[in-house]
């Protein structure tokens with residue numbers, strides 16, 4: 001996330017979050033490959049944007065890739081839109097192929113943030129099996145963000161997104177200065193078509209039955225931490241960075257490519 005005119009951009013430092021509008025900080029800590037897990041609206045995208053800005057590693061969001069396909073009117077996008085508007089998941093094979101293609105990019109060698117993937121046990125197994133074949137990187141670490149369901153509904157229905165720079169707003173907790181207009185580039189903000197109360201209910205059903213087991217899959221490993229997502233954005237970001245540092249520091253296998261600050 002590059003510097004933005006007209007608005008202070010939150011960035012992270014080792015022990016605190018500061019606000020400035022310069023380029024990402026020069027840091028020697030690299031988090032490597034990171035999974036951000038959690039229910040719809042917990043703040044995965046918001047936190048991924050902050051990590052991306054701080055560490056210069058890309059966010060890989062399967063939801064964003066699917067929405068780009070919808071916007072371009074591809075066959076994949078047309079098929080996915082029907083499922084997404086019903087709150088259902090897109091078939092595993094489709095998203096696995098999307099992730100595989102994205103992970104061949106030149107920008108992932110320092111690490112990346114997977115946001116919204118894996119979302120089924122089949123996707124998690126596929127990732128665990130295939131990832132070492134795609135890239136030689138430190139093992140994935142997983143951060144689960146926890147938020148109460150009533151708050152999730154408020155976050156989902158209040159979310160507005162800039163279609164150009166992708167900055168995420170919320171009419172309750174993080175409104176733009178001018179209603180409906182992006183502070184950064186002046187675009188008209190969008191309300192996602194799946195951000196209704198009815199679709200949220202279906203998304204939560206899919207989450208409970210298909211994605212919650214993925215969290216248990218990673219919880220039972222030594223690559224997992226959980227953070228409280230109900231805190232303010234900057235505080236959640238601090239907890240995530242602290243958890244990443246702890247995970248990388250305490251497991252010798254993780255530390256090799258990740259020099260401490």
Ligand code: AP5
Pocket residue numbers: 038039040041042043044045046047062063064066083084087088089090091092095115116117118119120123155156158159160168169170171173174203229230231232233236
């Ligand atoms: P996707 O786009 O991945 O949606 P999601 O997982 O439901 O997550 P969201 O994007 O809704 O929320 P978020 O956690 O990123 O929250 P955000 O940061 O925006 O997937 C959409 C659909 O695509 C799926 O339903 C499925 O159909 C399909 N799909 C995608 N991946 C798939 C896969 N792997 N397999 C199969 N199908 C797949 O924050 C939400 C709001 O809260 C914002 O307004 C924000 O400003 C606010 N907020 C954030 N943090 C805070 C805070 N700490 N305090 C107060 N407000 C906050």
